[in-house]
Amino acid sequence: xxxxxxxxxxxxxxxxxxxxxxxxxxxxxxxxxxxxxxxxxxxxxxxxxxxxxxxxxxxxxxxxxxxxxxxxxxxxxxxxxxxxxxxxxxxxxxxxxxxxxxxxxxxxxxxxxxxxxxxxxxxxxxxxxxxxxxxxxxxxxxxxxxxxxxxxxxxxxxxxxxxxxxxxxxxxxxxxxxxxxxxxxxxxxxxxxxxxxxxxxxxxxxxxxxxxxxxxxxxxxxxxxxxxxxxxxxxxxxxxxxxxxxxxxxxxxxxxxxxxxxxxxxxxxxxxxxxxxxxxxxxxxxxxxxxxxxxxxxxxxxxxxxxxxxxxxxxxxxxxxxxxxxxxxxxxxxxxxxxxxxxxxxxxxxxxxxxxxxxxxxxxxxxxxxxxxxxxxxxxxxxxxxxxxxxxxxxxxxxxxxxxxxxxxxxxxxxxxxxxxxxxxxxxxxxxxxxxxxxxxxxxxxxxxxxxxxxxxxxxxxxxxxxxxxxxxxxxxxxxxxxxxxxxxxxxxxxxxxxxxxxxxxxxxxxxxxxxxxxxxxxxxxxxxxxxxxxxxxxxxxxxxxxxxxxxxxxxxxxxxxxxxxxxxxxxxxxxxxxxxxxxxxxxxxxxxxxxxxxxxxxxxxxxxxxxxxxxxxxxxxxxxxxxxxxxxxxxxxxxxxxxxxxxxxxxxxxxxxxxxxxxxxxxxxxxxxxxxxxxxxxxxxxxxxxxxxxxxxxxxxxxxxxxxxxxxxxxxxxxxxxxxxxxxxxxxxxxxxxxxxxxxxxxxxxxxxxxxxxxxxxxxxxxxxxxxxxxxxxxxxxxxxxxxxxxxxxxxxxxxxxxxxxxx
Amino acid sequence: xxxxxxxxxxxxxxxxxxxxxxxxxxxxxxxxxxxxxxxxxxxxxxxxxxxxxxxxxxxxxxxxxxxxxxxxxxxxxxxxxxxxxxxxxxxxxxxxxxxxxxxxxxxxxxx
Ligand SMILES: Cc1cc2nc3c(=O)[nH]c(=O)nc-3n(C[C@H](O)[C@H](O)[C@H](O)COP(=O)(O)OP(=O)(O)OC[C@H]3O[C@@H](n4cnc5c(N)ncnc54)[C@H](O)[C@@H]3O)c2cc1C
Ligand code: SF4
Ligand code: FES
Numbered sequence: 001x002x003x004x005x006x007x008x009x010x011x012x013x014x015x016x017x018x019x020x021x022x023x024x025x026x027x028x029x030x031x032x033x034x035x036x037x038x039x040x041x042x043x044x045x046x047x048x049x050x051x052x053x054x055x056x057x058x059x060x061x062x063x064x065x066x067x068x069x070x071x072x073x074x075x076x077x078x079x080x081x082x083x084x085x086x087x088x089x090x091x092x093x094x095x096x097x098x099x100x101x102x103x104x105x106x107x108x109x110x111x112x113x114x115x116x117x118x119x120x121x122x123x124x125x126x127x128x129x130x131x132x133x134x135x136x137x138x139x140x141x142x143x144x145x146x147x148x149x150x151x152x153x154x155x156x157x158x159x160x161x162x163x164x165x166x167x168x169x170x171x172x173x174x175x176x177x178x179x180x181x182x183x184x185x186x187x188x189x190x191x192x193x194x195x196x197x198x199x200x201x202x203x204x205x206x207x208x209x210x211x212x213x214x215x216x217x218x219x220x221x222x223x224x225x226x227x228x229x230x231x232x233x234x235x236x237x238x239x240x241x242x243x244x245x246x247x248x249x250x251x252x253x254x255x256x257x258x259x260x261x262x263x264x265x266x267x268x269x270x271x272x273x274x275x276x277x278x279x280x281x282x283x284x285x286x287x288x289x290x291x292x293x294x295x296x297x298x299x300x301x302x303x304x305x306x307x308x309x310x311x312x313x314x315x316x317x318x319x320x321x322x323x324x325x326x327x328x329x330x331x332x333x334x335x336x337x338x339x340x341x342x343x344x345x346x347x348x349x350x351x352x353x354x355x356x357x358x359x360x361x362x363x364x365x366x367x368x369x370x371x372x373x374x375x376x377x378x379x380x381x382x383x384x385x386x387x388x389x390x391x392x393x394x395x396x397x398x399x400x401x402x403x404x405x406x407x408x409x410x411x412x413x414x415x416x417x418x419x420x421x422x423x424x425x426x427x428x429x430x431x432x433x434x435x436x437x438x439x440x441x442x443x444x445x446x447x448x449x450x451x452x453x454x455x456x457x458x459x460x461x462x463x464x465x466x467x468x469x470x471x472x473x474x475x476x477x478x479x480x481x482x483x484x485x486x487x488x489x490x491x492x493x494x495x496x497x498x499x500x501x502x503x504x505x506x507x508x509x510x511x512x513x514x515x516x517x518x519x520x521x522x523x524x525x526x527x528x529x530x531x532x533x534x535x536x537x538x539x540x541x542x543x544x545x546x547x548x549x550x551x552x553x554x555x556x557x558x559x560x561x562x563x564x565x566x567x568x569x570x571x572x573x574x575x576x577x578x579x580x581x582x583x584x585x586x587x588x589x590x591x592x593x594x595x596x597x598x599x600x601x602x603x604x605x606x607x608x609x610x611x612x613x614x615x616x617x618x619x620x621x622x623x624x625x626x627x628x629x630x631x632x633x634x635x636x637x638x639x640x641x642x643x644x645x646x647x648x649x650x651x652x653x654x655x656x657x658x659x660x661x662x663x664x665x666x667x668x669x670x671x672x673x674x675x676x677x678x679x680x681x682x683x684x685x686x687x688x689x690x691x692x693x694x695x696x697x698x699x700x701x702x703x704x705x706x707x708x709x710x711x712x713x714x715x716x717x718x719x720x721x722x723x724x725x726x727x728x729x730x731x732x733x734x735x736x737x738x739x740x741x742x743x744x745x746x747x748x749x750x751x752x753x754x755x756x757x758x759x760x761x762x763x764x765x766x767x768x769x770x771x772x773x774x775x776x777x778x779x780x781x782x783x784x785x786x787x788x789x790x791x792x793x794x795x796x797x798x799x800x801x802x803x804x805x806x807x808x809x
Numbered sequence: 810x811x812x813x814x815x816x817x818x819x820x821x822x823x824x825x826x827x828x829x830x831x832x833x834x835x836x837x838x839x840x841x842x843x844x845x846x847x848x849x850x851x852x853x854x855x856x857x858x859x860x861x862x863x864x865x866x867x868x869x870x871x872x873x874x875x876x877x878x879x880x881x882x883x884x885x886x887x888x889x890x891x892x893x894x895x896x897x898x899x900x901x902x903x904x905x906x907x908x909x910x911x912x913x914x915x916x917x918x919x920x
Binding site for chain 2: 176180184185333334335336338514515516517518519522523541542543544545546549550554556557558796799800801802803804
């Protein structure tokens with residue numbers, strides 16, 4: 001007996017289902033198939049190759065009208081179903097009703113369109129079907145501009161496709177890095193770099209405000225005021241299950257249409273499958289599980305028992321040349337561990353996520369050949385304890401061999417290349433070592449190996465260790481922290497030579513071993529990037545130690561101490577009054593004069609910080625940076641104006657120096673002193689930089705300290721004018737900013753590089769001019785009062801919620 | 810009594826940052842990781858009471874700002890050579906809102 005089956009939606013899921021059904025139960029069902037699109041079934045995944053021009057539509061058709069006719073299916077293509085009458089078992093198509101004994105809903109999903117101003121303008125498309133694809137192809141003639149909103153899988157495929165056709169494409173992505181659900185920041189950075197190489201502009205952390213245009217789209221406006229011209233805007237921000245018909249018919253719908261293991265909805269005569277369903281709380285956005293559903297539903301309709309069990313899915317990005325694979329669950333979480341592998345030179349990133357003794361997720365970029373092998377391990381839930389050490393190297397190393405890290409290097413033939421930049425092979429290095437080169441520097445000098453980008457330093461050292469055996473003492477300079485094998489010096493050098501401009505870029509290209517660094521390397525990297533790329537880099541607040549993040553000193557009880565800047569230690573009655581008022585208003589428990597001639601307000605509550613800053617700003621005072629790895633104070637004596645011994649205006653010079661240097665970030669704190677005569681009342685000779693005024697001019701000395709180490713300064717230069725003092729000191733500070741490792745005060749750095757070298761640099765007119773210019777440039781960006789910026793956003797400083805009242809209720 | 814309390818939007822906490830929730834038993838620090846996971850811990854370091862909410866968040870760990878103890882935010886256990894633990898609270902994100910389990914706090918209140 002033939003019964004009547006109606007199917008709504010000729011998509012990938014229903015196509016596969018009908019195929020199975022006609023195989024298993026030929027002639028059992030009389031099928032009517034509705035599809036809103038005016039065509040049969042095609043491989044939707046392959047729209048991306050169609051967009052990029054690698055395939056044509058004809059090549060991706062899977063079931064056309066002829067196929068359906070041959071199976072006896074009544075096709076109602078181009079006709080949307082508008083209603084389901086469950087009582088009468090009738091489906092209403094736009095052009096008339098059809099009765100059913102069983103109904104299958106396979107309506108897929110609808111792209112999510114953000115209701116921004118302008119979202120209805122012609123030229124705004126989603127990325128879902130052939131019509132969207134054709135619109136994008138049409139708009140992608142060379143010279144045209146397109147904006148893609150959304151940097152997930154689909155958005156990037158759309159962007160790459162249009163770029164391949166010659167359009168100038170910008171991707172706007174709300175999150176900090178691309179495909180944030182699949183990738184961590186480092187892998188996102190690799191992907192971004194690859195896409196940028198194809199001329200696609202990527203704007204992360206970009207919130208779209210409006211789509212502009214009168215008759216059709218012309219541009220996209222972001223919250224930060226940036227606009228990008230656009231002949232076409234593709235919104236690829238997500239999809240949601242197309243459940244409207246099911247809702248209207250009163251079927252049970254959660255986020256998707258609720259189905260059981262047999263794909264049956266809450267009405268026993270109605271089934272659903274594909275992206276429109278929700279099974280066991282889970283939605284589906286990739287085809288692999290849909291094909292499983294298709295098998296189960298076909299069996300059910302044919303009267304054979306079957307049950308759907310969702311399996312893990314894997315994703316690949318279909319952008320030629322961007323090799324990306326991700327599978328399973330790769331978020332961080334309780335009891336989960338990561339194994340991260342990076343090969344910066346080849347642009348490879350791999351991350352495995354373990355939970356207990358099982359592999360539960362894998363992300364790979366650059367080399368995805370082992371993807372299926374990992375995916376298999378995820379699916380089977382196999383115990384990987386035995387393979388753990390070598391797991392990340394894939395099947396080639398499975399079995400636990402290669403435990404000795406040197407073994408791999410030992411196995412290399414002499415002609416194997418070690419240093420890619422300089423084309424140095426293992427044999428050359430071995431020869432140099434056997435010829436007497438016993439240190440890394442010596443090997444570098446003789447062979448050039450690791451002398452350029454330096455990423456092969458570790459390999460070179462391994463070759464040395466192999467050749468010299470116990471005679472080789474590894475680099476005495478320890479690595480920056482446990483996240484990397486590089487020293488601070490290497491990292492600084494590589495940031496510059498490789499042009500690395502973000503923390504994820506550094507972590508990826510220098511092979512960081514952790515996912516997000518640690519509390520010790522992140523502040524250092526943030527500083528290095530600020531110092532090296534003042535124009536391009538954007539400060540990362542979350543990589544700053546609490547004092548700098550909150551622009552005040554944290555105290556042992558969690559309150560803060562606030563120090564307004566008092567130029568050269570000079571103040572006025574108005575400032576003192578403003579300080580006294582603030583003390584009363586915020587109930588400051590202690591006011592103290594600091595060793596650097598400033599007034600410290602101790603015991604301020606965090607949530608009061610923005611208000612107290614704003615009060616001080618109004619009284620004309622700015623942050624004293626008493627918390628900063630930056631310029632803190634310039635201590636002065638009274639000098640010629642009042643002192644009977646004074647030879648120069650030490651107070652005035654101190655103020656001038658403070659106004660020149662304030663706001664600059666440095667590797668560690670920097671304090672100055674200026675004394676008006678050799679009696680040295682400002683104690684200038686135990687500061688990082690001291691100036692002692694004498695009749696003939698100014699003695700500048702450096703590298704003093706009065707902290708854990710007590711040091712007297714050593715003379716740097718003696719100059720004749722105040723202008724020269726300012727020049728020499730700003731050049732010297734800039735040299736320190738560019739060269740020193742994070743947390744090293746000036747005296748430590750000078751101990752290392754040698755005072756003579758530093759003096760040569762600042763004494764040489766050309767070098768000095770360059771240093772001054774770079775310092776000036778950086779100051780144009782960073783000499784701003786952080787209080788002003790944060791006082792404007794007080795909300796972020798208070799608790800987000802107060803549950804004390806709620807609990808009392 | 811409802812157990813999950815809506816305390817804030819996910820966006821109210823900067824990625825790799827934290828915000829504080831006041832409760833009758835002291836502050837709870839709610840952290841957001843770089844990949845948008847959320848954890849809640851007492852805002853008091855077991856070492857000397859440092860405000861963990863002001864620490865640097867890396868991966869799923871936080872480093873106390875006062876003396877650099879590192880805590881696994883999922884378990885509250887101190888890492889490495891240090892020993893000790895900080896209480897954790899159930900928290901989750903739904904539809905962009907952060908929901909904190911308040912029962913634990915309330916129970917402690919009556920205990
Ligand atoms: C560009 C693109 C690239 C993709 N790449 C991948 C990939 O690489 N890997 C992967 O696994 N997945 C990929 N996907 C997702 C995959 O295509 C979907 O998961 C799959 O197509 C869903 O199948 P479906 O049958 O549920 O829905 P669909 O294939 O979307 O079919 C639903 C059909 O129902 C029709 N319809 C809806 N409402 C009605 C109505 N009221 N009346 C009549 N007809 C209606 C629609 O017009 C549509 O033709 C991609 C998707 C897109 C858009
Ligand atoms: S250092 Fe010399 S000029 Fe300055 S206050 Fe002392 S005695 Fe006077
Ligand atoms: S108070 Fe947290 S480490 Fe000391």
